[in-house]
Amino acid sequence: MALRHAVLAALLDEERSGYQLAKAFDVGVANFWHALPQQLYAELTKLEREGLVAGREVVQETRPNKRVFQATEAGLAELREFTAAASKPSFIRDDLLVKVQGADHVDSGQLIEQLGERATAAEAKIELFSALLHQMRGDESEDEFLLDGERIGPYLTCLRGLAFERDNRDWCRRIADVLRARQAAALSHRPG
Amino acid sequence: MALRHAVLAALLDEERSGYQLAKAFDVGVANFWHALPQQLYAELTKLEREGLVAGREVVQETRPNKRVFQATEAGLAELREFTAAASKPSFIRDDLLVKVQGADHVDSGQLIEQLGERATAAEAKIELFSALLHQMRGDESEDEFLLDGERIGPYLTCLRGLAFERDNRDWCRRIADVLRARQAAALSHRPG
DNA sequence: TCAGAATAGTCAGATTCTTGACTAGAAGGA
DNA sequence: TCCTTCTAGTCAAGAATCTGACTATTCTGA
Structure with a gap:
């Protein structure tokens, strides 16, 4: 509802x-x-x-x-x-997480590629949200705006979106790095 | 699917x-x-x-x-x-965000309370995830484990959950602070 | 000039998710 | 001793969401 x-x-x-x-x-x-x-x-x-x-x-x-x-x-x-009324807790439901959960059993190359794509998409959202936030607060600093601005609701939710996408990007990059490092290590252990 | x-x-x-x-x-x-x-x-x-x-x-x-x-x-x-196959993008769908989006038109007290509850719930998840991660990696450092561990999939998704909940907690606290500061400012402008 | 994207919607059908109720025995706490 | 929680599920119904197709016109880029 x-x-x-x-x-x-x-x-x-x-x-x-x-x-x-x-x-x-x-x-x-x-x-x-x-x-x-x-x-x-x-x-x-x-x-x-x-x-x-x-x-x-x-x-x-x-x-x-x-x-x-x-x-x-x-x-x-x-x-x-x-x-x-009380808020329902919010849940993560993400195809990509399901795929990473199975990381030990599936092709790393595909995962790395999808993590890269997701990181790029997250980066685009970060740019978008940053621009939106700047537009909403105008010349003011964030703290100023949040203290005396008239319509802060959309700004606050946009902040949440920004933090979410930053995390998303950073996690994707980190995991892709981990998987690449493991590929390299596996190659060096059984070379040729 | x-x-x-x-x-x-x-x-x-x-x-x-x-x-x-x-x-x-x-x-x-x-x-x-x-x-x-x-x-x-x-x-x-x-x-x-x-x-x-x-x-x-x-x-x-x-x-x-x-x-x-x-x-x-x-x-x-x-x-x-x-x-x-390609992953679908993941979306935010959160009652609490809807409520915050309307922050300028609804009772701040209720929002502050719910943000507090959500922050507490997030904190509990943070503890849980941290413990799970520690249990999975045993004595090793995270970087070591991620390089040579046998089953890293569940660890990686847990890391994402941890980051998500940390963000969640921090954002809730920040927004609650902002709303409290605005309440205080409103009181001091039209006292009595 | 011609294809494709943008504006501004609508309809039907299938799948997925949620709500609520129900069974039944065992363990644990007051 | 009784009440609650935990284990281990099942059933039905309804709400929400997604897939895919379809109508029209206009602006834009190659």
């Missing part, structure tokens, strides 16, 4: 279209939740029917028309209720 | 019962995947039917009998195929 609250949280400060939400909840950003466009459009329909978000048609000249949504008072109340 | 591979990866090195798996994939450990007992028992049944794991009845005196499973050659082949 948290997708609906994630959508509400994303529609608190500004109007967004389903399409904009879809991009925000996509692989590229997804700093506090992830969902596919289909889920988002479906959820927006439900939320609007329940009066938790309000939709508005925006006529565009050169682009297809779109509907933009914003959380209503009722939506905010729903989000507050959600916030008051 | 990754649960089946997570189960296979968990059954590579040693036999385990569904019940043992359930504990390993539970909230408490879950260092490379998470699943509920119901999912695991169902998946084990499927895997056995497909010949990817082999089950064996163990008769116990004082405890209910149990069935223990281990990956077969076919299971290992399946896992290798999985490893060769």
Whole structure:
């Protein structure tokens, strides 16, 4: 039931279209939740029917028309209720970790390659999040902004995303190094 | 489709019962995947039917009998195929992040409390993972173990879990501090 | 100029995950 | 002695998520 609250949280400060939400909840950003466009459009329909978000048609000249949504008072109340309830613990669920768990039984080369790809993807996210953070805080230092900024929610979740991706990158690189070192050691033990 | 591979990866090195798996994939450990007992028992049944794991009845005196499973050659082949394929990116999906995203519109006190609870839970996992890592590497240093250890897969995923929980703890504490500082600042601006 | 990406969505179907309940004996603590 | 927890599972139903396809128009790069 948290997708609906994630959508509400994303529609608190500004109007967004389903399409904009879809991009925000996509692989590229997804700093506090992830969902596919289909889920988002479906959820927006439900939320609007329940009066938790309000939709508005925006006529565009050169682009297809779109509907933009914003959380209503009722939506905010729903989000507050959600916030008051206990949070479920969050779990890791990652294909790559499953593969590394089997590291002793599978081809190291493939793992090293995938770890490299993941590290590159993490690096790209790090750049993106860093730029987003800088944009949000403007000229201020982070500490200043967090003390007197008006909208710090998105900044805080972005910080979490940044830390996650840094860890991700560092871990991938470390593990790839370990696997390479073991390949080298294995070669030197039984050479030729 | 990754649960089946997570189960296979968990059954590579040693036999385990569904019940043992359930504990390993539970909230408490879950260092490379998470699943509920119901999912695991169902998946084990499927895997056995497909010949990817082999089950064996163990008769116990004082405890209910149990069935223990281990990956077969076919299971290992399946896992290798999985490893060769591209990994899906991993996403954050966390109730608490949704709540923090809405931080500017909800009660800070509740958030601070939940951040504290999460930090405590993370700390407990940190202890657990640290102990597990120590147990796995024995007397050796980490670098030594990772270079010449025989089964490093579970160690590597545990390292990832440790880093994740450390980040989690640090971020929760930092955000709770920020929210407290803002509460204090708000009080001093409009006192009484 | 022509293919491909971006904008702005929708639909159906399958799979996966979660919630909740239920059985049953043994061990441990108050 | 009784209550709770632990071991060791099973069943059904519902919610959430993912896969894949489909419609249109417009802008952009080769």
